[in-house]
Amino acid sequence: MTKPTGARAAAIPALAEVFREHGYAGASLALLGERAGLGKGSLYHAFPGGKAEMADAVLDSIGAWFEAEIYSALRDDPDPHAAIRRMLSETDAYFRSGRRVCLVGAFALSDGRDRFAERIAGYFAAWRDALAGALHRAGRAEAEILAEDAVLSIQGGLVLARALDDPDVFGRLLGRLERRLCAAP
Template sequence: MRTLYERADVIPLIAEVFREHGFEGTSLSRITETTGLGKGSLYHFFPGGKDDMARAVLDHVDGWFEREIYAPLRDDAPGLAIARMWRGVDGYFRSGRRVCLVGAFALDETRDRFAAVIASYFTRWIEALRDALVRGGWPVAQAADSAEEVVLGIQGALVLARATNDAAVFGRALARLQRRLQQPPSL
Protein backbone atom coordinates (compact mmCIF):
# COMPACT_ATOMS: atom_id res chain seq x y z
CA MET A 1 0.00 0.00 0.00
CA ARG A 2 1.31 3.44 -0.87
CA THR A 3 1.82 6.04 1.81
CA LEU A 4 -0.90 8.67 2.02
CA TYR A 5 0.41 12.16 2.58
CA GLU A 6 -2.51 14.34 1.58
CA ARG A 7 -6.04 14.64 2.93
CA ALA A 8 -7.34 14.32 -0.64
CA ASP A 9 -5.68 10.89 -0.93
CA VAL A 10 -7.65 9.59 2.05
CA ILE A 11 -11.13 10.81 1.11
CA PRO A 12 -11.86 8.23 -1.64
CA LEU A 13 -10.76 5.42 0.68
CA ILE A 14 -13.01 6.65 3.47
CA ALA A 15 -15.86 6.97 0.95
CA GLU A 16 -15.60 3.26 0.18
CA VAL A 17 -15.80 2.40 3.88
CA PHE A 18 -18.94 4.53 4.23
CA ARG A 19 -20.39 2.90 1.10
CA GLU A 20 -19.78 -0.57 2.47
CA HIS A 21 -20.84 -0.04 6.08
CA GLY A 22 -22.98 3.12 6.13
CA PHE A 23 -22.30 6.03 8.44
CA GLU A 24 -23.34 4.27 11.64
CA GLY A 25 -21.51 1.04 10.75
CA THR A 26 -18.28 2.84 9.93
CA SER A 27 -15.87 2.86 12.84
CA LEU A 28 -12.51 4.58 13.12
CA SER A 29 -10.99 1.11 13.30
CA ARG A 30 -12.41 0.26 9.87
CA ILE A 31 -11.17 3.56 8.50
CA THR A 32 -7.67 3.11 9.93
CA GLU A 33 -7.55 -0.43 8.53
CA THR A 34 -8.57 0.76 5.05
CA THR A 35 -6.42 3.88 4.92
CA GLY A 36 -3.41 2.57 6.77
CA LEU A 37 -3.41 5.74 8.88
CA GLY A 38 -3.46 5.88 12.64
CA LYS A 39 -6.18 7.69 14.54
CA GLY A 40 -3.86 10.63 15.18
CA SER A 41 -3.26 11.12 11.46
CA LEU A 42 -6.97 10.83 10.74
CA TYR A 43 -7.76 13.48 13.35
CA HIS A 44 -5.02 15.65 11.86
CA PHE A 45 -6.79 15.49 8.47
CA PHE A 46 -10.31 15.52 9.97
CA PRO A 47 -10.34 17.32 13.34
CA GLY A 48 -14.13 16.93 13.57
CA GLY A 49 -13.88 13.14 13.52
CA LYS A 50 -16.31 10.95 11.62
CA ASP A 51 -18.74 13.82 10.88
CA ASP A 52 -15.88 15.79 9.33
CA MET A 53 -14.90 12.74 7.28
CA ALA A 54 -18.48 12.29 6.06
CA ARG A 55 -18.69 15.96 5.06
CA ALA A 56 -15.42 15.67 3.17
CA VAL A 57 -16.63 12.54 1.40
CA LEU A 58 -19.96 14.17 0.49
CA ASP A 59 -18.08 17.23 -0.80
CA HIS A 60 -15.85 14.93 -2.86
CA VAL A 61 -18.86 13.14 -4.38
CA ASP A 62 -20.57 16.48 -4.97
CA GLY A 63 -17.49 17.86 -6.72
CA TRP A 64 -17.33 14.88 -9.06
CA PHE A 65 -21.02 15.10 -9.94
CA GLU A 66 -20.81 18.86 -10.43
CA ARG A 67 -17.87 18.53 -12.84
CA GLU A 68 -18.90 15.37 -14.66
CA ILE A 69 -22.71 15.41 -14.65
CA TYR A 70 -24.40 18.67 -13.58
CA ALA A 71 -22.21 21.27 -15.31
CA PRO A 72 -22.22 19.47 -18.66
CA LEU A 73 -26.01 19.03 -18.43
CA ARG A 74 -26.36 22.76 -17.76
CA ASP A 75 -23.77 24.04 -20.22
CA ASP A 76 -23.10 21.62 -23.07
CA ALA A 77 -25.18 20.66 -26.09
CA PRO A 78 -28.11 18.62 -24.70
CA GLY A 79 -27.53 15.43 -26.67
CA LEU A 80 -23.82 15.33 -25.85
CA ALA A 81 -24.40 16.21 -22.20
CA ILE A 82 -27.04 13.51 -21.72
CA ALA A 83 -24.84 10.91 -23.45
CA ARG A 84 -22.00 11.96 -21.13
CA MET A 85 -24.34 11.58 -18.15
CA TRP A 86 -25.13 7.96 -19.11
CA ARG A 87 -21.44 7.11 -19.49
CA GLY A 88 -20.50 8.96 -16.31
CA VAL A 89 -23.22 7.36 -14.21
CA ASP A 90 -22.40 3.88 -15.49
CA GLY A 91 -18.71 4.41 -14.80
CA TYR A 92 -19.13 6.10 -11.43
CA PHE A 93 -21.47 3.44 -10.10
CA ARG A 94 -19.27 0.76 -11.67
CA SER A 95 -22.10 -0.60 -13.79
CA GLY A 96 -24.29 -1.13 -10.72
CA ARG A 97 -21.64 -2.62 -8.44
CA ARG A 98 -21.14 0.56 -6.39
CA VAL A 99 -23.66 1.93 -3.91
CA CYS A 100 -24.71 5.57 -4.15
CA LEU A 101 -23.23 6.98 -0.97
CA VAL A 102 -25.52 10.01 -0.96
CA GLY A 103 -28.53 7.74 -1.42
CA ALA A 104 -27.34 5.50 1.40
CA PHE A 105 -26.91 8.49 3.70
CA ALA A 106 -30.44 9.61 2.75
CA LEU A 107 -31.88 6.33 4.02
CA ASP A 108 -30.47 6.14 7.52
CA GLU A 109 -30.30 8.37 10.57
CA THR A 110 -27.48 10.27 8.89
CA ARG A 111 -30.02 12.03 6.65
CA ASP A 112 -30.87 14.70 9.19
CA ARG A 113 -27.22 15.45 9.85
CA PHE A 114 -26.46 16.08 6.17
CA ALA A 115 -29.97 16.90 4.88
CA ALA A 116 -29.05 20.00 2.86
CA VAL A 117 -26.17 18.29 1.05
CA ILE A 118 -28.25 15.20 0.31
CA ALA A 119 -31.22 17.19 -0.98
CA SER A 120 -28.96 19.38 -3.11
CA TYR A 121 -27.33 16.35 -4.79
CA PHE A 122 -30.67 15.05 -6.02
CA THR A 123 -32.38 18.35 -6.84
CA ARG A 124 -29.39 19.71 -8.77
CA TRP A 125 -29.21 16.51 -10.82
CA ILE A 126 -32.92 16.62 -11.63
CA GLU A 127 -32.83 20.33 -12.45
CA ALA A 128 -29.74 20.04 -14.66
CA LEU A 129 -31.22 17.11 -16.59
CA ARG A 130 -34.57 18.91 -16.90
CA ASP A 131 -32.83 21.98 -18.29
CA ALA A 132 -30.87 19.90 -20.82
CA LEU A 133 -34.09 18.23 -21.96
CA VAL A 134 -35.83 21.60 -22.34
CA ARG A 135 -32.91 22.91 -24.41
CA GLY A 136 -33.30 19.72 -26.48
CA GLY A 137 -36.89 20.54 -27.34
CA TRP A 138 -38.88 18.96 -24.51
CA PRO A 139 -41.85 20.79 -22.97
CA VAL A 140 -40.95 21.96 -19.45
CA ALA A 141 -43.49 19.82 -17.58
CA GLN A 142 -42.55 16.63 -19.42
CA ALA A 143 -38.85 17.39 -19.05
CA ALA A 144 -39.30 17.86 -15.29
CA ASP A 145 -41.25 14.59 -14.95
CA SER A 146 -38.75 12.65 -17.06
CA ALA A 147 -35.72 14.08 -15.25
CA GLU A 148 -37.19 13.07 -11.90
CA GLU A 149 -38.07 9.63 -13.29
CA VAL A 150 -34.52 9.12 -14.58
CA VAL A 151 -32.82 10.01 -11.29
CA LEU A 152 -35.36 7.89 -9.43
CA GLY A 153 -34.77 5.03 -11.86
CA ILE A 154 -31.00 5.20 -11.49
CA GLN A 155 -31.21 5.20 -7.70
CA GLY A 156 -33.78 2.40 -7.67
CA ALA A 157 -31.67 0.33 -10.06
CA LEU A 158 -28.67 0.71 -7.74
CA VAL A 159 -30.73 -0.52 -4.80
CA LEU A 160 -32.19 -3.44 -6.77
CA ALA A 161 -28.81 -4.43 -8.20
CA ARG A 162 -27.38 -4.48 -4.69
CA ALA A 163 -30.37 -6.30 -3.19
CA THR A 164 -30.34 -9.03 -5.83
CA ASN A 165 -26.55 -9.11 -6.18
CA ASP A 166 -27.11 -8.71 -9.92
CA ALA A 167 -25.29 -5.72 -11.40
CA ALA A 168 -26.89 -6.44 -14.78
CA VAL A 169 -30.13 -4.98 -13.36
CA PHE A 170 -28.43 -1.59 -13.40
CA GLY A 171 -27.36 -1.90 -17.03
CA ARG A 172 -30.84 -2.92 -18.13
CA ALA A 173 -32.41 -0.03 -16.22
CA LEU A 174 -29.97 2.48 -17.74
CA ALA A 175 -30.76 1.17 -21.22
CA ARG A 176 -34.52 1.56 -20.62
CA LEU A 177 -34.11 5.05 -19.18
CA GLN A 178 -31.83 6.05 -22.02
CA ARG A 179 -34.40 4.92 -24.61
CA ARG A 180 -37.04 7.07 -22.88
CA LEU A 181 -34.93 10.18 -23.34
CA GLN A 182 -33.91 9.64 -26.96
CA GLN A 183 -36.69 11.72 -28.50
CA PRO A 184 -38.66 14.66 -27.14
CA PRO A 185 -42.31 13.71 -26.63
CA SER A 186 -44.62 14.73 -29.42
CA LEU A 187 -46.73 17.75 -28.62
Protein backbone atom coordinates in the same frame (compact mmCIF):
# COMPACT_ATOMS: atom_id res chain seq x y z
CA MET B 1 4.92 16.97 -3.86
CA THR B 2 1.83 16.83 -1.75
CA LYS B 3 0.22 19.92 -0.37
CA PRO B 4 -0.10 20.25 3.38
CA THR B 5 -3.58 18.85 3.04
CA GLY B 6 -2.46 16.08 0.70
CA ALA B 7 -3.07 13.33 3.18
CA ARG B 8 -6.60 14.56 3.58
CA ALA B 9 -7.37 14.47 -0.12
CA ALA B 10 -5.62 11.13 -0.55
CA ALA B 11 -7.66 9.55 2.22
CA ILE B 12 -11.05 10.63 0.92
CA PRO B 13 -11.61 7.89 -1.66
CA ALA B 14 -10.85 5.18 0.88
CA LEU B 15 -13.10 6.83 3.46
CA ALA B 16 -15.84 7.10 0.86
CA GLU B 17 -15.63 3.40 0.16
CA VAL B 18 -16.00 2.55 3.83
CA PHE B 19 -18.99 4.83 4.28
CA ARG B 20 -20.50 3.38 1.13
CA GLU B 21 -20.16 -0.19 2.32
CA HIS B 22 -21.05 0.25 5.99
CA GLY B 23 -23.15 3.38 6.25
CA TYR B 24 -22.38 6.22 8.62
CA ALA B 25 -23.04 4.39 11.86
CA GLY B 26 -21.37 1.23 10.65
CA ALA B 27 -18.16 2.92 9.57
CA SER B 28 -15.96 2.74 12.67
CA LEU B 29 -12.86 4.84 13.17
CA ALA B 30 -10.82 1.66 13.32
CA LEU B 31 -12.06 0.58 9.90
CA LEU B 32 -11.81 4.07 8.47
CA GLY B 33 -8.22 4.41 9.61
CA GLU B 34 -7.22 0.96 8.45
CA ARG B 35 -8.64 1.39 4.96
CA ALA B 36 -7.21 4.88 4.63
CA GLY B 37 -3.81 3.60 5.76
CA LEU B 38 -3.77 6.17 8.55
CA GLY B 39 -3.44 5.80 12.28
CA LYS B 40 -5.95 7.39 14.55
CA GLY B 41 -3.60 10.27 15.22
CA SER B 42 -3.15 11.10 11.56
CA LEU B 43 -6.83 10.70 10.91
CA TYR B 44 -7.73 13.23 13.57
CA HIS B 45 -4.95 15.51 12.43
CA ALA B 46 -6.39 15.58 8.92
CA PHE B 47 -10.01 15.68 10.10
CA PRO B 48 -10.13 17.46 13.47
CA GLY B 49 -13.89 17.25 13.44
CA GLY B 50 -13.78 13.47 13.56
CA LYS B 51 -16.14 11.16 11.76
CA ALA B 52 -18.62 13.88 10.90
CA GLU B 53 -15.94 15.94 9.16
CA MET B 54 -14.77 12.89 7.25
CA ALA B 55 -18.29 12.29 6.00
CA ASP B 56 -18.60 15.98 5.14
CA ALA B 57 -15.41 15.85 3.13
CA VAL B 58 -16.53 12.72 1.33
CA LEU B 59 -19.89 14.24 0.44
CA ASP B 60 -18.18 17.40 -0.77
CA SER B 61 -15.85 15.38 -2.92
CA ILE B 62 -18.68 13.38 -4.45
CA GLY B 63 -20.71 16.52 -5.08
CA ALA B 64 -17.76 18.19 -6.77
CA TRP B 65 -17.15 15.17 -8.97
CA PHE B 66 -20.73 15.02 -10.20
CA GLU B 67 -20.80 18.76 -10.69
CA ALA B 68 -17.65 18.68 -12.82
CA GLU B 69 -18.32 15.52 -14.78
CA ILE B 70 -22.06 15.53 -15.21
CA TYR B 71 -24.10 18.50 -14.05
CA SER B 72 -22.05 21.20 -15.75
CA ALA B 73 -22.29 19.47 -19.13
CA LEU B 74 -26.02 19.02 -18.67
CA ARG B 75 -26.31 22.74 -18.07
CA ASP B 76 -23.90 24.08 -20.66
CA ASP B 77 -23.31 21.60 -23.45
CA PRO B 78 -24.84 23.04 -26.63
CA ASP B 79 -25.86 19.49 -27.56
CA PRO B 80 -28.16 18.38 -24.74
CA HIS B 81 -28.51 14.85 -26.09
CA ALA B 82 -24.76 14.43 -26.02
CA ALA B 83 -24.67 15.68 -22.44
CA ILE B 84 -27.37 13.22 -21.45
CA ARG B 85 -25.57 10.34 -23.09
CA ARG B 86 -22.42 11.38 -21.33
CA MET B 87 -24.34 11.45 -18.07
CA LEU B 88 -25.51 7.90 -18.63
CA SER B 89 -22.09 6.52 -19.51
CA GLU B 90 -20.36 8.37 -16.67
CA THR B 91 -23.03 7.13 -14.29
CA ASP B 92 -22.51 3.60 -15.50
CA ALA B 93 -18.78 3.88 -14.95
CA TYR B 94 -19.09 5.62 -11.59
CA PHE B 95 -21.38 2.99 -10.13
CA ARG B 96 -19.35 0.22 -11.72
CA SER B 97 -22.34 -0.91 -13.75
CA GLY B 98 -24.42 -1.45 -10.67
CA ARG B 99 -21.80 -3.15 -8.53
CA ARG B 100 -21.29 -0.04 -6.48
CA VAL B 101 -23.82 1.72 -4.34
CA CYS B 102 -24.69 5.40 -4.14
CA LEU B 103 -23.36 6.74 -0.87
CA VAL B 104 -25.72 9.68 -0.92
CA GLY B 105 -28.69 7.42 -1.45
CA ALA B 106 -27.55 5.12 1.33
CA PHE B 107 -27.16 8.07 3.69
CA ALA B 108 -30.59 9.32 2.70
CA LEU B 109 -32.22 6.03 3.65
CA SER B 110 -30.81 5.41 7.07
CA ASP B 111 -28.44 6.94 9.56
CA GLY B 112 -26.94 10.29 8.78
CA ARG B 113 -30.13 11.50 7.10
CA ASP B 114 -30.69 14.23 9.67
CA ARG B 115 -27.03 15.08 10.03
CA PHE B 116 -26.46 15.59 6.31
CA ALA B 117 -29.96 16.38 5.11
CA GLU B 118 -29.18 19.63 3.25
CA ARG B 119 -26.18 18.19 1.47
CA ILE B 120 -28.12 15.09 0.43
CA ALA B 121 -31.05 17.12 -0.81
CA GLY B 122 -28.71 19.44 -2.69
CA TYR B 123 -26.99 16.58 -4.47
CA PHE B 124 -30.23 15.16 -5.85
CA ALA B 125 -31.84 18.52 -6.54
CA ALA B 126 -28.82 19.61 -8.56
CA TRP B 127 -28.91 16.43 -10.60
CA ARG B 128 -32.63 16.66 -11.26
CA ASP B 129 -32.52 20.34 -12.16
CA ALA B 130 -29.50 20.05 -14.43
CA LEU B 131 -31.08 17.15 -16.26
CA ALA B 132 -34.40 18.95 -16.53
CA GLY B 133 -32.59 21.90 -18.08
CA ALA B 134 -30.97 19.71 -20.70
CA LEU B 135 -34.28 18.04 -21.53
CA HIS B 136 -35.92 21.41 -21.80
CA ARG B 137 -33.22 22.60 -24.18
CA ALA B 138 -33.77 19.43 -26.18
CA GLY B 139 -37.34 20.52 -26.64
CA ARG B 140 -38.91 17.81 -24.47
CA ALA B 141 -42.25 18.41 -22.83
CA GLU B 142 -42.57 17.74 -19.12
CA ALA B 143 -38.82 17.96 -18.70
CA GLU B 144 -39.06 18.24 -14.91
CA ILE B 145 -41.15 15.09 -14.59
CA LEU B 146 -38.87 13.19 -16.92
CA ALA B 147 -35.81 14.31 -15.00
CA GLU B 148 -37.27 13.43 -11.64
CA ASP B 149 -38.18 10.00 -12.95
CA ALA B 150 -34.70 9.41 -14.33
CA VAL B 151 -32.89 10.40 -11.14
CA LEU B 152 -35.21 8.29 -9.04
CA SER B 153 -34.84 5.33 -11.39
CA ILE B 154 -31.08 5.41 -11.12
CA GLN B 155 -31.31 5.23 -7.36
CA GLY B 156 -33.83 2.45 -7.55
CA GLY B 157 -31.71 0.61 -10.07
CA LEU B 158 -28.80 0.64 -7.66
CA VAL B 159 -30.99 -0.61 -4.82
CA LEU B 160 -32.46 -3.42 -6.87
CA ALA B 161 -29.17 -4.43 -8.47
CA ARG B 162 -27.65 -4.66 -5.04
CA ALA B 163 -30.62 -6.45 -3.53
CA LEU B 164 -30.78 -9.08 -6.25
CA ASP B 165 -27.01 -9.16 -6.54
CA ASP B 166 -27.55 -8.71 -10.27
CA PRO B 167 -25.70 -5.76 -11.81
CA ASP B 168 -27.48 -6.30 -15.13
CA VAL B 169 -30.57 -4.73 -13.59
CA PHE B 170 -28.70 -1.46 -13.60
CA GLY B 171 -27.41 -1.91 -17.15
CA ARG B 172 -30.89 -2.61 -18.46
CA LEU B 173 -32.21 0.47 -16.71
CA LEU B 174 -29.58 2.71 -18.28
CA GLY B 175 -30.53 1.36 -21.70
CA ARG B 176 -34.17 2.19 -21.07
CA LEU B 177 -33.24 5.64 -19.82
CA GLU B 178 -31.30 6.44 -22.95
CA ARG B 179 -34.32 5.55 -25.05
CA ARG B 180 -36.64 7.56 -22.82
CA LEU B 181 -34.45 10.63 -22.50
CA CYS B 182 -33.11 10.83 -26.04
CA ALA B 183 -36.34 10.06 -27.85
CA ALA B 184 -37.65 12.51 -30.40
CA PRO B 185 -39.34 15.50 -28.78
